[in-house]
Amino acid sequence: MPTEPQSLKLAVIPGDGIGPEVTAEGLKVLEQATPADVKFEPTRYDLGAERYLATGEVLPDSVLEEIRQHDAILLGAVGGKPNDPNLPPGILERGLLLRLRFELDHYVNLRPSRIFPGSISPLADPGEVDFVVVREGTEGPYTGNGGALRVGTPHEVATEVSVNTAFGVERVVRDAFARAQKRPRKKLTLVHKTNVLVHAGSVWWRIFEEVAREFPEVTTDYMHVDATMIHLTTNPSRFDVIVTDNLFGDIVTDLAAAVTGGIGLAASGNVNPDRTAPSMFEPVHGSAPDIAGQQVADPTAAILSVALMLDHLGLDDAARRIEDAVVADLAERDPATKRSTAEVGDAIAARVAG
Amino acid sequence: MPTEPQSLKLAVIPGDGIGPEVTAEGLKVLEQATPADVKFEPTRYDLGAERYLATGEVLPDSVLEEIRQHDAILLGAVGGKPNDPNLPPGILERGLLLRLRFELDHYVNLRPSRIFPGSISPLADPGEVDFVVVREGTEGPYTGNGGALRVGTPHEVATEVSVNTAFGVERVVRDAFARAQKRPRKKLTLVHKTNVLVHAGSVWWRIFEEVAREFPEVTTDYMHVDATMIHLTTNPSRFDVIVTDNLFGDIVTDLAAAVTGGIGLAASGNVNPDRTAPSMFEPVHGSAPDIAGQQVADPTAAILSVALMLDHLGLDDAARRIEDAVVADLAERDPATKRSTAEVGDAIAARVAG
């Protein structure tokens, strides 16, 4: 006699620009991948530019509290046109995306980078690439600390304060070591700019060294963020796990995505490893308002984000089926044939079902 | 009857690691390039790791005042081994290199990026690339503002404060517009992260728009620093002039150097456009302590920095002769034949003399 399937509550935030298009494909693939003994109950939250422009609301507290009651969150992309006069810069990013990351304590922002067979790298000779960036998600220059004086005058002074706590650094560094420990190469690189940002650098460096002693099997090194640009373009296969701060992680992961075959493939998890709140999964790419609604966006990153979510929820087999379907799809992609966003989703969903 | 040659006082700071080796080649080429009616009087300042470790001195005030009396400064590279227990992190970078940039008001950090015929890009298809980054040099996260509390304890809090003033932003933005105006494509891109760093972003954005009105012929656009990673690796030829803050400029120019054929070719000028103090010219690369003293470092970036210096001093013909010699040398470089640092310098010097 079949038992009741396990029910998982999924908050879906399609967001802005290409977000809704790519999210639809993620859900399509999720449906095919979901095991028989599991049932996802999606609830859609219309948050983003449209809602803000219509109502002035970004993320009402009541909505945040509803979202908190879910098992996981799928997000498309957030952010309006950079020059929309009705959208103060950062209002959606800070008020919606970053607020979710901070309120739900997503301190591990997980961003794997891999060159799949068939993925097209702009590098002439990328080699075998398979690394993961563990980006801190709740501190650093992203706290919103800072302010401005004499705004709009020739005497304006604007500050941004990067806040780094031993508590915040230690938990993400420890997570990165644990991940490195589980990988075949067991290598962890700290990326920072300790030679200039000496206060923040010193707490990162100290804690990195301290936690390293608990993981004697993990090989460690340190790299300045500027030098990381060079290594990621000339020898990306040297990396296994990278741990870094919120802003450096933002920059490094876009470069990582670019060199491993494009931002259309880069998935990410905003993970709360303590599971005190739902984790959130989203493509690394932004809302790309210039190509929104045209069915030209690549939904693969959104689909791989679903796989990361399934992993997080313990549904490893389902996650592997999606990854395998993506790998198979990629291997057969013909750059001369343009498929629509939905066609890519259909093709991957069919492979997962098949 | 020959007149007395014009005498120019040059402060030379070879610095650490590969700095002395590459600086020697820069001076060798300078000698050949100097026009008959000009005479450079170099004074060598031994500053850097060795002096600090021997004496505890980084940049004594009296030395700074002497350096200030020169017409220009040539610098090799600054920075000790990142894990030398006797070198507090950043002591040389902050105390020497950044102190010079700040005290001598080098607010325009000029970093050209060009793919020369013969330069080897890691990109499969870089296209024609010729852009310049105007990096702000005296503000942003480089001010050293910030501090730390409960250092070394589990309750440590460390902050880094990015300081951005309308005064500081306007002068560098204006310089960038003036440079864009003089170039054939007349295009200027502002790179920032206005969607997260809203306070700093807002003063950069406002002033960029304001100054743009004075330069109606210059086409402008805006790009987030993370998206810039993607464009620099997939379509670097789209850029003409980039203006950005101190930290983003540090990161973006290392990537620019990497994609245009390597950090061995990237030259830079720390320019005080008001000429209230000497400007300083140096390769973008660091001190690379791991390969120091082995005569394997490429001195081309140091040599091209000499050309930037000659340009700044109004000796355009001499600058062009060096650039042409570098271009000719590059076109004939055979990746299979390794030349020593001095051999590369000799070859370029011979072409300049020839």
Ligand SMILES: CC(C)[C@H](C(=O)O)[C@@H](O)C(=O)O
């Ligand atoms: C949209 C933006 C706020 C966000 C970030 O900077 O974190 C994005 O670039 C990302 O990487 O997820």
Ligand SMILES: CC(C)[C@H](C(=O)O)[C@@H](O)C(=O)O
């Ligand atoms: C050595 C370091 C302080 C310096 C910087 O960060 O500016 C270097 O990376 C550079 O780009 O000139």
